[in-house]
Structure formats: structure tokens, C-alpha cells
Amino acid sequence: MPFRLSILDKCPRQPEETGQQALQNSLALARLAEQAGFYRYWIAEHHNTPALASPSPEIVLAWLAAHTKTLRLGTGGIMLQHYSPYKVAENIHLLAAIAPGRIDLGVGKAPGGLPASTRALQGETPGQHGSFAQQLTDVNRYLTQGHPGLQATPLPAVTPPRFLLGASLESAELANAVGWNFVFAAHLNGDDQQLAKVADFWQQQTQRPTLVAVQVVIAGDRSQANALAASLxxxxxxxxxxxxxxxxxxxxxxxxxxxxxxxxxxxxxxYPTVIAGSGDEVFDRLLQLHHRYQIDEFIIDLPITDPTHRQQALTRLAAARQAAHRVSNLSLVSGVTS
Structure with a gap:
């Protein structure tokens, strides 16, 4: 197919569930994504949030790596403002040594929580690691050439690709300046004009792929999907x-x-920007966006938190992609034989 499909998981926890159950749900979804041919599976970072069970994506990724075989696994993303760039590089290199060729580093600028958790993470000296742009540069240095007398060991056989997650042209410019990939967060900024501006800039300035994160609600039909989307x-x-x-x-x-x-x-x-409908309708909408903005990969955020619904949504989207692939192959065969 012309574009890849990947998953962004916030590890949601239902009110009646324990944190362990919520993480087991994420493992089940990751395994299903692998079976269905999704490309990446990223874990988000949120703090002091009872409804979400992943304050440390790196730990979850190590666990997922032990229970999957081919799925790319990544942080979507590490909230860099809280941490030492050197420690971030160490953790990612360690993951890349555990699962060679399967780890992605994604970082974001947001705090991933309320001010109380930010203060608890950063102590009494917020901003001690410098500006976000400086932190990004430092992480990049530790992951590539290192620092005189200081390496982020263990050095992996395959250096993980690096992604900046952002919702503005300024973030895309920063990613390009440091030589990183960029994911435009359309699930946070649904402005079509902004998406068009970012995609045009990115494709003019770099040969790296165009990645966009989107919120998707999939149900049996459009009316059911719209009703679910209206609850967000x-x-x-x-x-x-x-x-x-x-x-x-x-x-x-x-x-x-x-x-x-x-x-x-x-x-x-x-009202958040959501692509809602049946599996076929959502896939068709993604195909339209692909053609309009030359998008190479969609990172799918499933905002409805019920675990059964999430699995059904993933399965329906995978089935729609498979059906579209069959039609495309039939059209090619028909064109060759006619």
C-alpha cells in the first residue's frame, strides 16, 4: 500500500481496572498490531494521571520487545524537558541493544502532566538542562558521536532513528535543523492549512518521510463512530x-x-479533530490525506479507551487496508492482461 500504518498507545486504564490490567491490554493490542501488519507501536508518556498507565515508555517498550518479534517499538514520546539528555540516550541505546533494529526514539516538548508532576520530576531547578532545542542537540550528540570521554553505553549495533513530535512549523524546522525525522501531531492541531504548510516545508527541505499522527474512531458504521467521537x-x-x-x-x-x-x-x-467512520470509511479518508499531502505514514491514536473497542478498531482498519490492497492488485492484474 502507498502508506504505512502505525499505532500510538497511551496505555489507558478503565476505572475498574488495575494498572497491571491496563498494561496487559496494551500488550494484547501490540501483539494484534504485529499480526495485522502495522509498522510501529509507540508508547506515550503521561504523569500523575490515573486514567493512563505509562509514565515511563522505555520500561514498557522493554517488556513489549520481549513479547513481540517484528514490530518496531518506540517512545511517542519522551517528554524531554524533564530529563538529562545523556540519560535519555543511555536508555534508548540499551533498548536498541535488547531489540536490535526495532527501536525508535521519539521526543516531545509537552510536560505530559500537570504542574505538580512537572515540579516533582524537575525538582526546584526547572530548565536546568537548557532550552528544548539545546536538549535535542545534546541527545543527538550522545546518540551519534558522543562526547569526549563520555559515551551512552551500551553502543547498539543499529542506531535508533530519531523523531521529534510537534504540532507547528517551528517544530518541523527544529527537527530539520538537527537532522531528525518529524511527526506532525494532527491529533492535537487539526488545522488543515498548518498541515499543508508543514508538509510542504518538510518535502521541500528533506528527503525524509512525511509522518502524521491522527485520532481515529472506528465502529460498525458512521453513526456509531460519530456518537463515540462526540463523547471526546x-x-x-x-x-x-x-x-x-x-x-x-x-x-x-x-x-x-x-x-x-x-x-x-x-x-x-x-472538539478534537477525529477521523470517524467504519473501517473502510476511515481508510478511504487516510488515502485521501495521503494523496493530498503526500503522507508516507500515519501514526494512529485510538482515543476510545475501552480495550475491546480498541482491538475491534485496529482489526477493522487492518481489514479495510487488506481489502483495498486486494482491489489494487486486481486492478494491476486487469491492466496487465487487458
């Missing part, structure tokens, strides 16, 4: 201190403002 919430919070963040509920937004000790300038519910 995103609240955009703007604070007096200049912070602008997207959160999952108004309650979470008020908690964020309280922990940040800043007044609220505005709080507005936004």
Missing part, C-alpha cells in the same frame, strides 16, 4: 502566565491553573 472532550486553557495547554476536562483545566498558581484568561471546549 478537549479543553483549551490559557493562563495569565502565558501558558496555553489542551486538557481532557474542565476539572483538569482548573486543577492545572491551581497548581500553576496562575489565573485563567480563557477556558474553551474544543
Amino acid at each position: 472532550e478537549t479543553w483549551q486553557l490559557v493562563l495569565e502566565n502565558g501558558q496555553r495547554v489542551n486538557l481532557a476536562s474542565s476539572q483538569q483545566a482548573h486543577t492545572f491553573a491551581k497548581q500553576a498558581a496562575s489565573g485563567i484568561v480563557s477556558l474553551e471546549r474544543k
